[in-house]
Amino acid sequence: MTTTEPTSWDHPRHMMPLLPRITEAWSGKVARLLQETARLDSALPGPTRRSLVPLLRLVNCYYSNLIEGHRTLPADIERAMDAARVGAKPQQQLACEAVAHLQVQELVEAQTTDPTWTPTDPTQLRWMHQAFMERLPEDMRWAENAAKTTRVAIVPGELRTRHVQVGVHDPPAHAALPAFLQAFHQEYRQHTIPSSEGIARIAAAHQRFAWIHPFLDGNGRVGRLMTDAMFARAGLGCDGLWRITRGFARRVGDYKGLLQAADQPRAGDLDGRCNLTQQGLDDWCSFVVDTAIDQVMFMRGILSVERLPARIQTWAAETYPATTAAQIGLLVERVIRYGSVDRSTAGHILGVTERHARRIIDQLASARVITAPPRGDLGPAFPISAVPRWFPDLFPLREDEGMRTPPHSA
Structure with a gap:
């Protein structure tokens, strides 16, 4: 994150298009995702899946940390959680970060059972950010510029109050963030019906939230929590048996590259009629659905009662x-x-x-x-x-243990 001069993105129309093109190929992918989640949903009895979910939270936490460049192994996260339960503080910063993520993930999961709760609501996005950041020690609540010459305090739940540059991307002007987030919510809140349009909203919302970059830091974590919650609210989360973050982390180069490609201005008359690239958003959303299908199939494979x-x-x-x-x-x-x-x-x-x-x-x-x-x-x-x-290849146990990439595990 670096400070920069005021951006020209000051109106919600600047983040259009908001959805990918709904084509026959897109609808076919969505149909397959619905089919695969239905199969996974019937894989285990209720008591077993409820017992398995805490382990899968550790998995999700590990991979979300990995995307941020922080490798905290699940066994270390579990020990830190055991310490937190008896009131002890984890000894390492990354362990503190992992415990905070796990605690907030559980809070968000509980909210998804409320039919009136909407993860795209700006108030809820700020709540997720606040809940995560306030659980971090104070010395971790700082943002630095690229040259590491300036430190800015991160206020939990507060929208950024300055202009920033994220890599090559200039997010919207900070004064316009409330308007952008309200427009974001108006479009993407209608994601709870598992249809071609509903899944399009889930996929596109992840990219456009990152494009808005509403907080000084923590946008990636909040965005992934939001996306998991959107899949759950659409009835596709299978009670936590799969989450898309593992797939993002296993293809982190594609994840970050396609996010960035969808930030770009449109590339001529064949690339839509809006401010940003239509093709870039299409490619990103296709990647999201392909990744979701892959992860659902992976989990169905390792939970198979035959294997x-x-x-x-x-x-x-x-x-x-x-x-x-x-x-x-x-x-x-x-x-x-x-x-x-x-x-x-x-x-x-x-x-x-x-x-x-x-x-x-x-x-x-x-x-x-x-x-x-x-x-x-x-x-x-x-x-x-x-x-x-x-559960082979679910995650590594040791620092020196590489992860193989078997079929349906990318």
């Missing part, structure tokens, strides 16, 4: 004694597949004495492999330590 049992058995064989590994693997697989298993059935699956079964169940619960309330059924849990075997 998951074999991966759990491999993990169990590597983790537990040969005398009980197969039975433990079968018990964990059944808990995930059905959402719960009563203790009597668990004892039969394990094939040991009642006392021995209690000991195994207690060990599994201590390792966060299952939940085992004293008077209830066993429930699913998803320990980060098991992720490499249960």
Whole structure:
């Protein structure tokens, strides 16, 4: 972020076009996205998906941080969250940032269940920014220019009050931000119907929010939180089983390059009739839908009840004694597949004495492999330590661990 002279973008018409062209190809992509999300939505029983969502929040936080150039591994984020729950402060700035993101992500998810809540509302965008920034330590709430010669305090939830330049992009004049955000909301609030037009609004809103750049810092995070919330409000979030940020991070060069390309003025008479490039916005929106389809298919693949049992058995064989590994693997697989298993059935699956079964169940619960309330059924849990075997390529566990790019994981 650098300060610059006042921009000429001072009226909402300057950010037009607001939507991609709705073509047959576009409608075909949207139809496929709806089909794939419907398949993912039926992949797991309710208790299992509710238990899985906290792990997937860690995944989303990791990839959102990665887009910002901050690599905080999910295991480190989990430890920081455990510390925050007992009132301790994370020791590192990046851990503080990750905890703040996770906490705000959970708040936003809760809002998406309210049918009157709209993530494109300027008041809600400012709330997301405020909720994130106020959770950061004060020494992280500063913006610097490119030369690092000027520092400006970031006020949580406050629109920027100065002109800035973001790379080669000159965002709108700060005095005009309320008008731009109101026009933004008027166009993109109608995104809750999962149709060609509704998905077009979700895709285009992400780019145009970045183009407006309403805050001194934190625009990328707020924009990604907004986009996830828009997919959820359109009924396509599958209760948090997928989020688009992982796809953006896996193709971060395309993500940033296409965002920037859609900032450009129109390139002649064949590029629309508005101020900004129509083709650039079309390309960006196509990338968003392709990425969404890819991520939904990836999650459906790793959650497949046909493939998951074999991966759990491999993990169990590597983790537990040969005398009980197969039975433990079968018990964990059944808990995930059905959402719960009563203790009597668990004892039969394990094939040991009642006392021995209690000991195994207690060990599994201590390792966060299952939940085992004293008077209830066993429930699913998803320990980060098991992720490499249960959900390969979901995220890396170590700094030196690269990420492969299998089909449907870009």
